[in-house]
Amino acid sequence: MLKKFNPAADYQPESFSFADQAAVDEIIARYPKGRQQSATMPLLDLAQRQVAETGPFGDLPTGGGWIPRAAMDEIADIVGVPPIKVYEVATFYSMYNLEPVGKYLIQFCGTTPCWLCGSAPVMEIVEKELGIGHGETSKDGYFTLMEVECLGACSNAPMIQVNDLFYEDLTPEKMLEILNSLKKDEIPAHGPQNGRRAAMALSGPTTLEEQAKKAGVL
Numbered sequence: 001m002l003k004k005f006n007p008a009a010d011y012q013p014e015s016f017s018f019a020d021q022a023a024v025d026e027i028i029a030r031y032p033k034g035r036q037q038s039a040t041m042p043l044l045d046l047a048q049r050q051v052a053e054t055g056p057f058g059d060l061p062t063g064g065g066w067i068p069r070a071a072m073d074e075i076a077d078i079v080g081v082p083p084i085k086v087y088e089v090a091t092f093y094s095m096y097n098l099e100p101v102g103k104y105l106i107q108f109c110g111t112t113p114c115w116l117c118g119s120a121p122v123m124e125i126v127e128k129e130l131g132i133g134h135g136e137t138s139k140d141g142y143f144t145l146m147e148v149e150c151l152g153a154c155s156n157a158p159m160i161q162v163n164d165l166f167y168e169d170l171t172p173e174k175m176l177e178i179l180n181s182l183k184k185d186e187i188p189a190h191g192p193q194n195g196r197r198a199a200m201a202l203s204g205p206t207t208l209e210e211q212a213k214k215a216g217v218l
């Protein structure tokens, strides 16, 4: 999915610096000397998480993680590459947000297995309840909605991702409950919402039962 990147937008801050130098050093130290550019992706992630905690959120009263252009320039400086190299990485991967997003980023899987299992009515509930569509953010800065391609949890379709967490086996009713909790800043239990554990069959595991017991899933 194409993500918007406007390096000259009003919401772009003049400068950015990492608040946790020890975290930056730890990331850089993961890679051999002379290969610091390999740290680009984890540093982008660190910048996005810092913005989620401290802003800036652009014009939104609250918001979530995104990566300002100034943060990309700072990363380019740290790893010793031209800024365009960092822009190329950040614009390629969908997990990096390049403009302000809501505090709760809802990534909605609309790919075939989720669609066949009923993602459309679940999506409709979200749009109706929040009054926003694909790529839009609610005025209170709480929610951004994005339709994405398969998130790899097809066996528990339909599903969404909210920030770092998956919510699976959704129904419109369950979706509404999740939204109502998030509106109160209560984070609902993630994972399947119909009582099953992980990606096993509804009736329970059909293989690898001993391993499931050892892993504490049963």
Ligand code: FES
Binding pocket: 109, 110, 111, 112, 113, 114, 115, 149, 150, 151, 152, 153, 154, 155, 157, 158, 159
């Ligand atoms: S199709 Fe939705 S998670 Fe794979």
